Amino acid sequence: MSFEQLETPVPLVDVDVMARNLDTMQAYADQHQLQLRPHTKTHKSVHVGREQMRRGAAGLTCATPHEATVMQQASDDLLVAYPLVGHAKLDRLFSVRDDVALRVQLDNAEAIDQLYAAAVRHDRAVAVTVEFDAGMHRVGVPSLDDAIALAHMVRANPPLEFSGIAFYPGHIREPVTSQDASLERLRHKVSEAVQAFTEAGLPPAIVSGGSTPTMWRSHEITGITEIRPGTYVYNDRTTAEIGACKWDDCAFTVLATVVSTSVKGQAVIDAGTKSLGREPIRGASGEGWGALLDRPEVIVARMSEEHGMLDLTATDWRPRVGELVRVVPNHVCIVTHLNDVIFGVFHPCASVVFSRSADPRVV
Amino acid sequence: MSFEQLETPVPLVDVDVMARNLDTMQAYADQHQLQLRPHTKTHKSVHVGREQMRRGAAGLTCATPHEATVMQQASDDLLVAYPLVGHAKLDRLFSVRDDVALRVQLDNAEAIDQLYAAAVRHDRAVAVTVEFDAGMHRVGVPSLDDAIALAHMVRANPPLEFSGIAFYPGHIREPVTSQDASLERLRHKVSEAVQAFTEAGLPPAIVSGGSTPTMWRSHEITGITEIRPGTYVYNDRTTAEIGACKWDDCAFTVLATVVSTSVKGQAVIDAGTKSLGREPIRGASGEGWGALLDRPEVIVARMSEEHGMLDLTATDWRPRVGELVRVVPNHVCIVTHLNDVIFGVFHPCASVVFSRSADPRVV
Numbered sequence: 001m002s003f004e005q006l007e008t009p010v011p012l013v014d015v016d017v018m019a020r021n022l023d024t025m026q027a028y029a030d031q032h033q034l035q036l037r038p039h040t041k042t043h044k045s046v047h048v049g050r051e052q053m054r055r056g057a058a059g060l061t062c063a064t065p066h067e068a069t070v071m072q073q074a075s076d077d078l079l080v081a082y083p084l085v086g087h088a089k090l091d092r093l094f095s096v097r098d099d100v101a102l103r104v105q106l107d108n109a110e111a112i113d114q115l116y117a118a119a120v121r122h123d124r125a126v127a128v129t130v131e132f133d134a135g136m137h138r139v140g141v142p143s144l145d146d147a148i149a150l151a152h153m154v155r156a157n158p159p160l161e162f163s164g165i166a167f168y169p170g171h172i173r174e175p176v177t178s179q180d181a182s183l184e185r186l187r188h189k190v191s192e193a194v195q196a197f198t199e200a201g202l203p204p205a206i207v208s209g210g211s212t213p214t215m216w217r218s219h220e221i222t223g224i225t226e227i228r229p230g231t232y233v234y235n236d237r238t239t240a241e242i243g244a245c246k247w248d249d250c251a252f253t254v255l256a257t258v259v260s261t262s263v264k265g266q267a268v269i270d271a272g273t274k275s276l277g278r279e280p281i282r283g284a285s286g287e288g289w290g291a292l293l294d295r296p297e298v299i300v301a302r303m304s305e306e307h308g309m310l311d312l313t314a315t316d317w318r319p320r321v322g323e324l325v326r327v328v329p330n331h332v333c334i335v336t337h338l339n340d341v342i343f344g345v346f347h348p349c350a351s352v353v354f355s356r357s358a359d360p361r362v363v
Numbered sequence: 364m365s366f367e368q369l370e371t372p373v374p375l376v377d378v379d380v381m382a383r384n385l386d387t388m389q390a391y392a393d394q395h396q397l398q399l400r401p402h403t404k405t406h407k408s409v410h411v412g413r414e415q416m417r418r419g420a421a422g423l424t425c426a427t428p429h430e431a432t433v434m435q436q437a438s439d440d441l442l443v444a445y446p447l448v449g450h451a452k453l454d455r456l457f458s459v460r461d462d463v464a465l466r467v468q469l470d471n472a473e474a475i476d477q478l479y480a481a482a483v484r485h486d487r488a489v490a491v492t493v494e495f496d497a498g499m500h501r502v503g504v505p506s507l508d509d510a511i512a513l514a515h516m517v518r519a520n521p522p523l524e525f526s527g528i529a530f531y532p533g534h535i536r537e538p539v540t541s542q543d544a545s546l547e548r549l550r551h552k553v554s555e556a557v558q559a560f561t562e563a564g565l566p567p568a569i570v571s572g573g574s575t576p577t578m579w580r581s582h583e584i585t586g587i588t589e590i591r592p593g594t595y596v597y598n599d600r601t602t603a604e605i606g607a608c609k610w611d612d613c614a615f616t617v618l619a620t621v622v623s624t625s626v627k628g629q630a631v632i633d634a635g636t637k638s639l640g641r642e643p644i645r646g647a648s649g650e651g652w653g654a655l656l657d658r659p660e661v662i663v664a665r666m667s668e669e670h671g672m673l674d675l676t677a678t679d680w681r682p683r684v685g686e687l688v689r690v691v692p693n694h695v696c697i698v699t700h701l702n703d704v705i706f707g708v709f710h711p712c713a714s715v716v717f718s719r720s721a722d723p724r725v726v
Contacts, residue, residue: 007429007451041668063669066370082669083622085633085685088370107625110684138670139623139631170667259446260502262470268502270448274700278641304533305404305696306426306445307501321473322448333668337637337701 003324006343008257009271011335012326015344017251018048018233025215025232026055032219037061037079037208039230040071042333045342048233049074059101061228065092072096079103079129079208081166081228083111083139090118093126103127105166105208107139109153116157127163128154129208134167134189144196151202164206164225165193173283175213175244178220186214187221194223212244213283236332237291241284252342253293253326254335256308258319267310267319271327272303275338279331286330293326300327366687369706371620372634374698375689378707380614381596382414388578388595389418395582400424400442400571402593403434405696408705411596412437422464424591428455435459442466442492442571444529444591446474446502453481466490468529468571470502472516479520490526491517492571497530497552507559514565527569527588528556536646538576538607541583549577550584557586575607576646599695600654604647615705616656616689617698619671621682630673630682634690635666638701642694649693656689663690 029036035058040049049060049071059077062068068078069092076099083106084090096102104115104126112128119126132147133140141147147165154162169186176183190207197204210218210227218227234252235245256271276290288299288311301311308327312318319325329335336342392399398421403412412423412434422440425431431441432455439462446469447453459465467478467489475491482489495510496503504510510528517525532549539546553570560567573581573590581590597615598608619634639653651662651674664674671690675681682688692698699705 004449005451007455008449082633083684085622086367086371086620088368089620092370107623108684111622114685133626137626137629138665138667138672139625141625142627257449257452259448259474260470262502262504263496263500264505266500270445273640273642273697277636279636302501304501305700309501321446321471322477334636337668 003255006255008255008324009269009275010255011339011342012253012255013234013342013344014251014253015346017249018344019051021232021235021245021249021251022051022055025229026052026057028216029227030056034218034224035226037226037228038233039063039081039228040067042230042336043233044070044336046070046073052233058226061230065089068093068096068102072100075100077101079105079228081105081168083107085111085114087118090114091122094118094122094124098124101127103129103163105129105131107131107141107147107150109150112150112153112157112160116160119159123159125159125161127161129164129166129206130154130162131166131168132193134169134171134186134209136168136171138168138170140167144193147193148197148200148202151197151200155202162202164204164208165197166206166208167193169209169211169214172211172213174242176217178217183214183217183220190221190223212239213242215244231332234332234336237286237328237330238279238281238284240328241281241286243284247296247328250293250328252332252335253328254290256325256327258310258321258323258325261319261321265312266301267312269300269308269310269325269327270306271300272305272307274305275335276300276303276308276327276329277331277334277338278303279329279334281330290327290329293328296328366618369618371618371687372632372638373618374702374705375616375618376597376705376707377614377616378709380612381411381707384595384598384608384612384614385414385418388592389415389420391579392590393419397581397587398589400589400591401596402426402444402591403430405593405699406596407433407699409433409436415596421589424593428452431456431459431465435463438463440464442468442591444468444531446470448474448477450481453477454485457481457485457487461487464490466492466526468492468494470494470504470513472513475513475516475520475523479523482522486522488522488524490524492527492529492569493517493525494529494531495556497532497534497549497572499531499534501531501533503530507556510556511560511563511565514560514563518565525565527567527571528560529569529571530556532572532574532577535574535577537605539580541580546577546580546583553584553586575602576605578607594695597695597699600649600691600693601642601644601647603691604644604649606647610659610691613656613691615695615698616691617653619688619690621673621684621686621688624682624684628675629664630675632663632671632673632688632690633669634663635668635670637668638698639663639666639671639690639692640694640697640701641666642692642697644693653690653692656691659691
């Protein structure tokens with residue numbers, strides 16, 4: 001098997017780099033006695049979920065009920081970190097087999113009502129963590145009083161079980177040092193929340209947080225018990241640019257073929273928006289939509305759906321038509337979502353297929 | 364069947380609007396005696412491809428060999444408008460059944476060499492159109508002399524058959540009037556190309572062009588024989604904003620559920636980047652990543668992977684959690700690509716499933 005046999009564009013995972021990333025994060029969580037509950041939206045792979053559980057993850061995080069129905073093959077402890085609304089979604093959640101512990105993260109009374117009705121309909125307990133807004137202003141209750149009211153509502157409605165609180169500091173886009181004001185504000189916010197819930201008679205057993213830019217500082221947030229990082233498994237150009245990983249920690253690339261060099265100063269590859277997504281780098285400078293693994297100075301400067309225009313102005317390299325390149329995407333979760341199958345690459349040359357439902361197989 | 368039974372986010376096509384869009388484009392092509400060869404990258408659906416053929420399309424256009432293997436179920440005359448490089452892709456192209464006429468559009472000698480080798484390997488004729496750069500600077504030969512040299516190379520290498528020339532005026536982002544300088548330059552460029560090829564003893568039987576913003580002006584480009592529009596089947600927010608269709612011609616929406624109204628001035632829906640793509644409007648002003656079909660003043664102002672933040676500042680409407688909305692995406696081709704199945708909606712209420720490989724079925 002060689003790269004030449006693959007029909008590009010095709011997503012590849014360097015299995016050795018991924019294993020190192022998984023080890024490093026689990027070691028960090030163990031060192032600081034944090035429960036690691038990786039977010040599976042990044043990989044959507046039963047194989048990778050099992051690798052995370054094998055290393056000691058406490059359970060897995062999902063964004064949708066559909067992801068939960070897949071990840072029940074990897075773990076018997078699942079969190080859907082999303083307010084679930086609507087019969088179809090809730091019925092799918094409760095289609096997960098009975099011995100899987102379920103938790104839902106939510107921020108409003110309507111979602112509690114609907115979850116309660118579904119839990120009764122399916123005669124099944126479900127844990128709830130109430131999400132408060134830690135400053136991102138996306139979802140999450142802005143007022144702690146309102147969040148506490150929701151927690152009381154959960155506790156008053158078995159088979160719902162109040163199990164704690166959650167937050168997502170997605171507004172902090174750059175990795176922070178211990179001294180940064182944004183981390184200090186977050187610490188204050190979390191500590192205030194823990195105190196308020198405790199004083200209200202609702203001491204949170206779980207305090208769930210974490211995001212990629214803040215992940216290595218999680219232990220400095222007093223009270224936090226659980227982290228839910230996702231991207232660390234593969235990393236991507238954004239994670240590297242903001243300094244939350246090294247370039248060599250990028251496990252995921254899109255293998256692409258140079259298909260045209262007709263226009264001067266550029267080479268066109270067959271990976272465009274439909275392969276790479278159109279995700280800008282955030283929290284750091286960085287033009288373009290991806291960069292070559294072996295030549296990070298060469299970026300995908302423009303894209304059409306099936307065309308990626310490599311900017312050759314920063315390099316002497318002049319590729320020929322037919323040459324293969326590996327692109328590190330800006331945001332890997334989106335690229336996973338664009339593919340049904342991901343190829344895992346071992347060294348020197350065998351490869352293994354990850355897919356959403358099957359075990360990996362060597363090809 | 365009602366919308367409430369669907370698990371959102373889910374893509375919907377208004378079948379009546381789509382039928383009207385298909386009729387209008389075919390009528391335009393017929394009126395001006397242009398061959399219509401719709402680009403199927405927009406819909407990727409055998410069902411829709413058949414609807415296009417039924418109305419009189421000359422054949423279908425694909426972006427990849429994989430699309431060709433699907434579209435052979437809808438048409439026996441396929442163009443892959445992309446330089447095909449690499450064994451895997453070429454072998455897939457020639458896996459299309461023998462009675463399907465194949466054409467490939469390309470812009471370089473390496474692609475000709477590889478196509479020739481594959482055609483010999485599979486003992487099968489294939490037509491070639493040579494793409495010249497009409498000003499977009501993406502692919503396409505910049506110099507007509509070089510383009511003519513490629514055409515000679517094709518003609519000298521049966522079973523390759525030189526069948527004409529092609530261009531894609533993707534640099535023209537706004538609809539043009541007959542008087543616009545950009546259209547005048549394009550007319551000049553095409554007429555120059557036809558003349559040069561003819562003088563070189565290679566009169567092009569096919570002159571293939573067209574893009575969405577220029578589509579209704581195609582008949583004013585002297586010499587053009589074939590158009591390859593894609594987006595017109597569904598249209599999208601960009602097409603409407605640039606004036607190439609009316610808002611009521613938008614057939615494609617993403618049905619989504621309001622999942623949180625915790626943060627003031629916004630409502631969060633369950634359609635984010637993984638459902639809508641992150642495609643800006645180009646060629647016209649317009650913020651955000653999509654707009655509500657029934658309330659175009661409400662836009663998706665920000666997105667995460669599974670969150671779309673509706674900006675409520677321009678409306679008095681205050682949705683409740685659980686309410687359904689229909690989002691017209693900025694760029695519909697990307698949204699098709701994000702889904703395996705699309706629901707077709709008839710009025711009043713039945714729906715039909717389109718998928719990439721199966722016939723539609725009513726659910």
